[in-house]
Amino acid sequence: MMFEVKYISRIITIAFVALLTVIPNKASATIVEGEVNSSKELQAFIMHHVSDAHSWHIWGEDSTVINADGTINVVSSSAIHIGLPIILIDNGLVNGNSDAFNQIKLAVWEKSDSNGFVLRDSLGLALENDSNYYAIGTIAGNKYILFHEKIYHFEDGLEFDEEGHISNSRPLDFSLTQNVVSMLLSVFILFALFFPVARKYKKIGVETAPNGRQNFLEIFVLFVRDEIAKPNIGEKKYVKYMPYLLTIFFFVWINNLIGLIPFFPGASNVSGNIAFTAVLAFITYLVTQFSGNKDYWKHVFLPPVPKALYPIMIPVEIIGTLTKPFALTIRLFANITAGHIVVLAFMGIIFSAKNIAWAGLSVPMGLFISVLELLVAFLQAFIFTMLSALFIGTAVEEHDHH
């Protein structure tokens, strides 16, 4: 009897998790009629979800119908957004809220002869053909347009260059976007987790056996020390780099995990944002260069090759130091973004095929990928830290045999 109860509770848990993965995606269905291919819609939807935004989308979507002649009608609007602060530097500090951009205008798809569809708004402005919405807002007396999550000046309308890109000038955008807020949330979680433990160590020291949260965190701290720092940097010098390695490990991991939560406080794609990963990799680059010893610089500027090869070897070695952080950037960014895209694409099968029966395939597959992403979230944090330690290790290594 107990045996059966155990199994039933497991099945309920799995079904619940499966539902959680599908509900937020189901809410944003786009009704598609006519001959316009829905894969384009789906692509725009997925790219919207993996990119940063100036407001936090919580629930619902504007349901739109694409008619056979290519125009769009809004059927209902049930979207709930949290407006986030917009901070622009534009001849002084300009503060606002993204609700200032809430007058979302709908543009119309028009069939063109050559390349499918051209997007035009009600004023007849041609817009890029993969976005339905733009918003015009007034902050501190200045008119701005939010288009593709980029803010442009908007005095006399949009101007386009020959390739169809917007040529309006842009203010410096320091807004608290969705990714920034999510990152602050992860910082808060890390502080809440670690400060009490650190305080306890400060007060009692390592006299007593760890308990509770201390015990839980010690596993990971020891993992970073014994599996990452010691073997790659060396017994003698690893202590100095432990704070950095631990910070980067937990920060990347918690951001990966928050990205896997499919509803409100999560679902942002922080570690799948190339700016985020680039900054982390750049910090690793700085740490590596500043801890480089004599042997490291000798290897870069006086490599052990014939002198005639120096004009080739020295640039190659300098580029070699730069490709490492670049590879770190791309690896984390592409892994996390790809995970988000795959889950959304599996959910998208249902709406692309316009048949609920596909849920039988796409929900289990989406669940499978979500669980796999749990592993990837840890693995990528581990690899980022591991390679950082490896690069630092090569910089501080001493060559006794030369």
Added chain:
Amino acid sequence: MTTIPAAIGAGLAVIGAGLGIGKIGGAAMEGIARQPEAAGKIQTAMIIAAALIEGVALFGVVVSM
């Protein structure tokens, strides 16, 4: 019509990475089977090598995007 060559390119990059990581995984399995006590070290080295290969494959995929 630029999407089809890009898709083929991404696919080729993934095939290469799959072969490479498969070889590493196979070799690591063999190594662990012969010397189970070195499993930890072999795993770490395997993950690093797989990550480096994966990085190259992801370059390919990102460029194809």
